[in-house]
Amino acid sequence: MSTDLNLVPTGGPLTKNSSWRERFGGLGGNARQYGIFAALVVIILLFQGMTGGRLLYPDNVAALINQNAYVMVLAIGMVMVIIAGHIDLSVGSVVATIGGVTAISIHDWGLSWWLAVLLALVLGAVVGAWQGFWIAYVGIPAFIVTLAGMLIFRGLALAIVSQSIPVLDPTFNGIMANSLPNFLGRLGDADILTLVIGALLILTTIWAQMRSRSALRDHNLAVEAVGVFVAKIVLAALGIGVVTWLLSRSTGGTPIALAICAVLIVAYTFIMGRTVFGRHIYAIGGNRQAARLSGVSTRSVDFWIFVNIGVLAGLTGVIVTSRLGTALAAAGNGFELDAIAACFIGGAAVTGGIGRISGAIVGALIMGVLNQGLSIMGVDPSWTQVIKGLVLLLAVAYDLVSKRRAGTQ
Amino acid sequence: MENKTIPRDHILEMRGITKRFPGVIALDDVNLVVERGEIHAICGENGAGKSTLMNVLSGVYPHGTYEGEIVYDGRPVEFRGIRDSERIGIVIIHQELALSPYLSIAENIFLGNEQKNGIVIDWNATNVRAAELLERVGLDERPETRIADIGVGKQQLVEIAKALSREVRLLILDEPTAALNDEDSAHLLRLLKELRSQGITSIIISHKLNELLSVADTITVVRDGHTIETLDSHGAEPITDERLIRGMVGRPMDHRFPEHTPHIGEEVLRVEDWTVHHPIDQARKVVDGASITVRRGEIVGLAGLMGAGRTEFAMSLFGRTYGVDVSGRVYKDGQEIHLMSVGAAISHGIAYATEDRKRYGLNLIDTVQRNISAAALRKLSKRGVVDANAESTVAEQYRREMAIKTPTVSALAGKLSGGNQQKVVLSKWIYAEPDVLILDEPTRGIDVGAKYEIYVIIQRLADMGKGVIFISSELPELIGTCDRIYTFSQGRVTGEVAKADATQELLMTYMTMDKDVTVR
Incomplete structure (x- = not known):
């Protein structure tokens, strides 16, 4: 960079306007983020009271994390897809297919646990590349491609896993059962x-x-x-x-699951906040045309976002299979919706360009606490779904209304 | 010749119309009188206020948002919206046609005015009446044909048929022939004359002076929000295009331009025989064999009226971001280069700052800082990791040097004023360190003070040895800042004028030149 452009000699120092709004500009930008954390705390305290303190029994906390690890992992991938302005409906089916292949690789082919995990991740990347190809290079909307993927991979899972396939490798099962x-x-x-x-x-x-x-x-x-x-x-x-x-x-x-999630959260927060790739995701979600005219290769970014969520879906396949100790064709049913809901509860914008890894994780935890708390209270699972749906709706409604009031929409 | 003994019958009088936008007076005490049964043309430069005037007339800007009075058929009228004006027979056809592409011609004609029995659409009546209207406008298509399957010229006729279905009495056409080929244009103009014989009054806005002269009974010239003059083409002295041009230009050289002595060096960019076809209407050449050169340290202006193809020229050059079937050669520092993508253009040192900064220039929901670094993140990152500290330093430097008025560089770009947003766009491209910078209407919609600052920036860039291509619709601005100006008309380069020879009249003459004549 040339040292002294000084393009506008008339542009002297600006008068610092320190109105309240500008002083707290930093908070203004993060208000939504704090709101989410506050909502999580409120919900935890609420259920802590309603379950007579059972929600926060140490073993229940560990169970909460183990049971919701899948949403957190998928939500990380999903929030990146959503920030870029897409959606992925296929992850639940992909989890089932890859979970099935992983179980077969251990049960029938006798692969060691770590080879099976590697295989799952590679398969996830291949699935992601398949979908990314149609989305990025053929230009089919992600909604359609992943809707097709939802059917294709659910079908493949049913074909591969005709009946449940047990996994007897103790190390593999220990991924979710054990702690550090x-x-x-x-x-x-x-x-x-x-x-x-x-x-x-x-x-x-x-x-x-x-x-x-x-x-x-x-x-x-x-x-x-x-x-x-x-x-x-x-x-x-x-x-x-x-x-x-x-x-x-x-x-x-x-729990090992917590360690895995923590590593992913740190790594992906870094990717989204500090790398060129992360920057490009926000740029194409915020204004695809402007990003393209700034030299961002929008197609390659789209492609790699889907490869990424494919890998995370592969990891989720491992997590689910390990936790159940068996592969089921019906595994992962509805996971895509949990992940998408977590992202939107966590403040991602439906129109793209806005969202955070931390928000998606908190969104996932809110859903998890709701699940756990309602189940401890013995609420019928059908009503749990109703409540989760309402929470999603209200969270997004709150977001839109507060944005409109701030005059940014 | 009309019978002059009959007292003149005005279908429309607009009196003392003043329309303000924040910071701008778009129309200032405009008066317009239109006779019943005439074709009344309005001409003027881009931004003179023609379209604003028509939007006032048709109720797009409702009563109360402007000052002045509209008298239609002898009665003062106050429109709350476009429906009110349509109800009494005023129909406006905009340049961007408002047809639904996947509905049939007949469905479009009766959209919002469906032919029905009770609550059921009467398809027989719809198609029969549509066929009648199509015959009236001379369009040989079946009413069931989808809009998407017919060309722009025919779509224009469908719009007119739609207007006729609503018993139009005053038809307003905004640049109706801008997107049409010669044959379709001729048909449209004949149709207007035919409608005139049926008693329909038309107001036509156009940049094509020959067209206006051939079809209009009266021509009103608008400049800078004022009506300059109204000329009667049946008067004693025939109107010539020189006469019109004299009225259209003559915009005062009001704002100051910074003094500048150019230091012109070697040729940095040469474009030869550049031809671009329209992405949808692929037979149409939007840019037709255009050739230009730019030297280091030189500011080269591209002048042209709306639809002349300047933006399309620039965007197709910049990594093929516009058009199809692009052909021609580009030389950078004497070497032929191929710019197949934006990335390639940037790495060859070519930058394009768009005319539409909200749509193509900025990520409005991201910060000023991240917008500034967007085109050159490579410079700020190592192995894919952005150096956030260096990025802040750069952004802060540009905020200071470009005098971008923002509380901090972490404010959202969408919160800035137009002039400051423009400076962010410029900062982005200056930081990318291009050799050739194409600036498309960089002063559009910003106030006079900010304009001056932009001129200074442009001159500094030239002094740093860059070639600057400056696209603008404001002739004084081009004359005041450019070392050389090319004029575009209908996709062609019609003239090349050195600074010393540049006058608004000369440029406008070239800018309104028909495509068969090319002056070099």
Whole structure:
């Protein structure tokens, strides 16, 4: 970059207008995000009360995570698809097909557990490439391609898995059944490894927040008021602390599923926030034409988004098969809808261009807590569906109304 | 010749019409008188206020949003919307036709005015009446034919048939022949004369002066929101196109232009025999054998009226983002290059800043910073990871140097004013460090102060050794800033004028030149 453009000599320093709105501009942009976290906390407390404290029994917390890992993994892929302005209806069927192949590869072909996992991921990539090809290079709307995929892969699953296929590999089944080995022992009834991980997470969070704040400040960008900032850190630390404490007192400690999700969340948050690929996803979702005219290869971005969600669907196939210890043709039924709902509850825009990994994860947790809480209370599963549907509808309605009021829509 | 003893009968009088938009007066005390049974033409430059005037007349801008009075058939009228004006026989046909492509001709003609028995559509009556109307407008198609299956020229006739079905008495056509070939244009103009003999009054807006002169009884010239003059083509002195051009231009050289001494170097871009076909109407040449050259340090203007093909020329050049069946040769620094994609164009050092910044230029729901870096993320990233700190530094630098008025660079681009959005678009492309920068209407819709700043930016870019192609509809602006100006008319380059020779009259003469005449 040439050092001194100074294109407009008349452009002196701007008068800093520090109205309330501008001061809190940073909060304004994140208000929706905080709202989601607040909603999650409220829902947790509500069910904690209604279930007489049973929702947050340590083993119930671990179970909640294990049972909802699939939504979180799929929601990560789905939110990227939705930000780019597409949709993927096929993931549930893909999960079933790949779960079936994985079970067969262990049961019939005698593959070792890690080869089976690798196979699942590769197959996921192939499925994603297949759908990405039609969407990106032929130009068929993703809704149609993945609707076709929903039928095709459900059909394939039914063909492959005529009856349930048991998986007897203990390591493979342990992916979902086990926790991280508690080689540090226990302190009273608390798993030390979990406590250590929790403490490290809290420290990393504080460090990362301070760093990003000082970077913003260095570049003369709006930062949140000190009070908001401190409150945010305290609340985050408190949240992590509570979950850590609860998990450390569960039977196993930190579930492996949680570790997998945590790694994915960190990695994908980085991809969406800091890489060129992530930037291009937001750019084509926000204005596809402008992105194309800025030199973004929209087709290749579309293609890789679908390859990515294919891989994550493959991973979900592993998760589901491992958790059930068997492959079923009906596995993954309705998963696509859970993932899509998680994204929209988490603040993704129906029109594309807006959404976050963290939002999708919180959306997934809200759905998970609803499921778990209602099931502990003994509510009929049919009513659980009704309630989940209403929550989705209200979340998006709230989003639209608040945007309209802010005058951005 | 009409019988002059009959007192003049005005079907329409618009008196003292003033229409303001935020920051702009689009129409300033405009008066327009239209005789019953005449063809009244309105001509003027892009942005002179012709379309605004017609939108006021047809109720697109309802009563109360403008000042002044409309008298129709001797009675003052106040329209709340387009339906009100249609009810009393005023129909406007816009340049972009408002037909539903997958419905039949007959269905389109009676859309919103269905022929029915009770609540059931009477298909017999629909098709029979449609066939009658099609015969009246001279369109030889079956009423059941889908709109998508007929050409633009025929679609235009369907619009007129639709107007006739609503008992039109004052027909307004906005640039009706802009997208038509010669044959279809001739047919349309004949039809207008025929309708005149049936007592239908027409107002026609057009850039094609020869057309106006051949068909109009009266011509009103509009410039900068004022009616300049109304000429009677049956008067003693015949109207010539020079006469019209004199009225149309003469826009005052009101805003200042920064002083600038060009430092012109070697040729940086040469385009030869560039031809582009319309993406839908593929037989039509939108750009027809255009050739231009640009040298380093030079600001080259492209002048032309609406539909002349300047934007299409630029976009087809910029990685084939417009048109089909593109042919021609492009040389960069003397080497032939092939620009098959935007990526290729950018890596060959060519940038195009669009005229439609909201649609093609910006991601309005993302931040100023990310918009500025969008075309050159490669420069800001290592192994695919964006250096957010460097990005902020760059964005902040451009905010300061381009004087982009925004609270911070993390504000959303959609929240900025037009002039500041334009500066964001320019920043994006300047940061991509192109050798040739194509700026398409960079001052459209922004205030005078911001315009001046944009001129300064353009000159600085030229002084940095870049070739600048400046597309504008404002002739004073081109004359004030460009070193050389090409004129486009109907897809062709019709003239090349050096700064010293450039006058608004000369440019307009070339810009309205018919395609069979080419002056070099």
